[in-house]
Amino acid sequence: MYDEITFLTLFLLGFFGGGHCGGMCGGLSSAFVLQLPPNLNRAGLIILLNLGRVSSYVLIGLILGWVGQIGILLDETRWLQNILYVAANVLLLLLGLYLAGLSGMAVKIERMGRPVWKRLNPWLNKLLPIRSIPACFAVGMLWGWLPCGLVYSASLYALGSGGAWHGGLYMLAFALGTLPNLLAMGFFAAQLKAFLQNRTVRLVAGLLVAAWAVWRLAVFFM
Numbered sequence: 001m002y003d004e005i006t007f008l009t010l011f012l013l014g015f016f017g018g019g020h021c022g023g024m025c026g027g028l029s030s031a032f033v034l035q036l037p038p039n040l041n042r043a044g045l046i047i048l049l050n051l052g053r054v055s056s057y058v059l060i061g062l063i064l065g066w067v068g069q070i071g072i073l074l075d076e077t078r079w080l081q082n083i084l085y086v087a088a089n090v091l092l093l094l095l096g097l098y099l100a101g102l103s104g105m106a107v108k109i110e111r112m113g114r115p116v117w118k119r120l121n122p123w124l125n126k127l128l129p130i131r132s133i134p135a136c137f138a139v140g141m142l143w144g145w146l147p148c149g150l151v152y153s154a155s156l157y158a159l160g161s162g163g164a165w166h167g168g169l170y171m172l173a174f175a176l177g178t179l180p181n182l183l184a185m186g187f188f189a190a191q192l193k194a195f196l197q198n199r200t201v202r203l204v205a206g207l208l209v210a211a212w213a214v215w216r217l218a219v220f221f222m
Helices: 002-016 018-034 040-071 077-099 105-127 133-143 149-158 164-183 189-196 199-221
Strands: none
Touching: 002 077, 002 149, 002 164, 002 199, 040 133, 040 149, 077 105, 077 149, 077 199, 105 133, 105 149, 149 164, 164 189
16 A cells, blocks of 8 residues: 555656646657657657656666665665655655645756766767667657656655665656656647646645655654
8 A cells, every 4th residue: 555655646746747847858858859750650759759768767766776775774874764765755745845836946956967967968969860769769768867856856765765676666657657748748738738737736736745745754753
């Protein structure tokens, strides 16, 4: 039951963060699509792009979950694991407040990933414009490392998952939540945007995520 609620929380986190995803990744996604070769199936390549992005998220979750698992196995780092657990849920709380439109602090986390992105961006430029199926998937994987406060918040949550398997599944749940927004940018962009930007929808979703974070923190300190 615990894992099911966690997976659902991360899925909703990715889905209702669609307003942020659309603003940040929507333009990049459109640029990739415009550069797709006309001789290949466009719909299939768009899906492949996003599969590459999802793969990167899962990889991040596996790595962070594995790192967290090593720390848990070492008694001398138990205090560090406790700090990471609290930090992950504090970030989840901030993210819930961001989704609800009550705080923008979570987005500032994006600055942490800029040095990594500067190193990966030249590789991305070498693959553009996209000319083949392997290049399409590779572009998607590099896209997954784009600095994003939502991704980093979910990543830290994966770090506190206690294992590579759980970390990967946590990030997969988050990634699946982001898919509808980025895949539907074409056909259902107007309807989707209107739904995700609805004040009531964002408020309810954000407060539910924040409430879950508060509950986990309360259980930890009890």
